[in-house]
Each structure stands twice: as structure tokens, then as C-alpha cells.
Amino acid sequence: MSRSYDSRTTIFSPEGRLYQVEYALEAINHAGVALGIVAKDGIVLAAEKKVTSKLLEQEESAEKLYHIGDNMVCAVAGLTADANILINYARRVGQQYLQTFNEEMPCEQLVRRVCDLKQGYTQYGGLRPFGVSFLYAGWDHIHGYQLFQSNPSGNYGNWQANSIGGNSTSIQSLMRQEYKEDINLEEACAMAVKFLGKTLDNNSLTDEKIEFATISKDEEKGRMVCKILRPKEINEVLTKCQSDAQPQSERA
DSSP: OGGGTSSOTTOOOTTSOOHHHHHHHHHHHTSOOEEEEEETTEEEEEEEOOOOOTTSOTTTOOSSEEEEETTEEEEEEEOHHHHHHHHHHHHHHHHHHHHHHSSOOOHHHHHHHHHHHHHHTTTSTTOOOOOEEEEEEEEETTTEEEEEEEOTTSOEEEESEEEESTTHHHHHHHHHHHOOTTOOHHHHHHHHHHHHHHHSOGGGOSTTTEEEEEEEEETTTTEEEEEEOOHHHHHHHHHHHHHHHSOHHHHO
């Protein structure tokens, strides 16, 4: 039945479905997982990195995490080429707002602008939906720390913790069981490592296979810091989390 209605995004099936949007969501389900967790003093994003070659320069290549502005960073799951178009659009919109009002664009306003563009690609002929989902982590003076998730349809939502990509259903189930609102950033990092370890092979968690980013406030300078961790810093996080997870008797 779907073959008669899946050639265009402008045609609804008799069941009220847009098959091209569903196919885009299916492409995302085959991508590496990415997750975000909001803490009381920051946000952590973590993502599975698909290593295509040992020759790839790890220090310079970011596959899943990207800066959008001084107050915002995002994680992607799906087609990276599609993500690059939307990330560049988001950066341009954010810089135009900064130039006009001399302050960073509120997080939800920026997410809504990107989602409006994504929705347009599901409505007009000759276009296809963007095959990518985003987790946006940001801070503004109106609502503080915020985590948004968006999908190819243009829908978005504000979350305390969420995941996208392959194995996202399993991670969301773990989040519902273990997430607490009063955790700090360090505990959120440990929780992210734990969730990735349960969905991936725990022994394979290395700086070559995962990416980390954090948003927190630099108390000395009084400004927000969006940081994508380098491989050495990721190893330090993994070592600390694995050490804390060991029973007291084993540490002794």
C-alpha cells in the first residue's frame, strides 16, 4: 500500500501518514546513539562515534557534536551531510540575532527557527526531509539550562534527559529509571558513561568511539563555557567513571 504514497512528501496515505518522514526517522535509527542529560550546574552530551578508519585524525574530526554558539552545542544522529546544512543555518541565525540585539539568541527561539526550516521540507514538492535528529544543549538568561530534541518532521520538545539514534529506546528506558533532577555535572557525566556502556560493549568505551561535550558556568570569568572534549579529556572522564564504579573492596 505504501508504494502508492511514498514518492512525495506532499501526499498523505489513507492512514494519514507521510512515509518519507517515516523513512527519514528509520535512517536515524540506524545511526550511532547520542544522549543528553541536564544537571543542576550544567548539561552533558555524549555520542557514539562510528570509526571508519584508523587513519582518521581524531584530534580534528568531530562526527557527532558541534558548536552552534557561545551558549549552545548540539549532538546529531543521522545523515551528517544533512546535519551540516542545518548547523550552518543555525549558526547564521544565531549570529544575525547577536549582531542585531547584542546578546545570544534564546535557545528555544533558535531551535524553533531550525525546526520551521525542517518542517518546510516535508510540505513542498521536489524536496525531501532532512534525515537527521538533533539534541540541542544550551543556556540562556530566561530559562537557564535547556535540552531540546528535534526530528525530521520539525517537531521539537524540551527534555531533562533524552537520546536519539540506534539503541535510543533502551537508553530512554534506563533514563526513566535512574535520572534524578538534583544531580551535578560530574554525576551526569558518570550516568552518560554508564548508559553508553550498557548499550555498547563496555570494554570498548574509548576516546576513539565516543564523543563528549559539556556546558557549564565558569565562575571565575562569569560566563558560560561550551566545551567539546578532546580525546585525552575523554579518557580522563572514562577512567574516573570506571574507578568510581568499582566496589570499595576492589579499589583497596
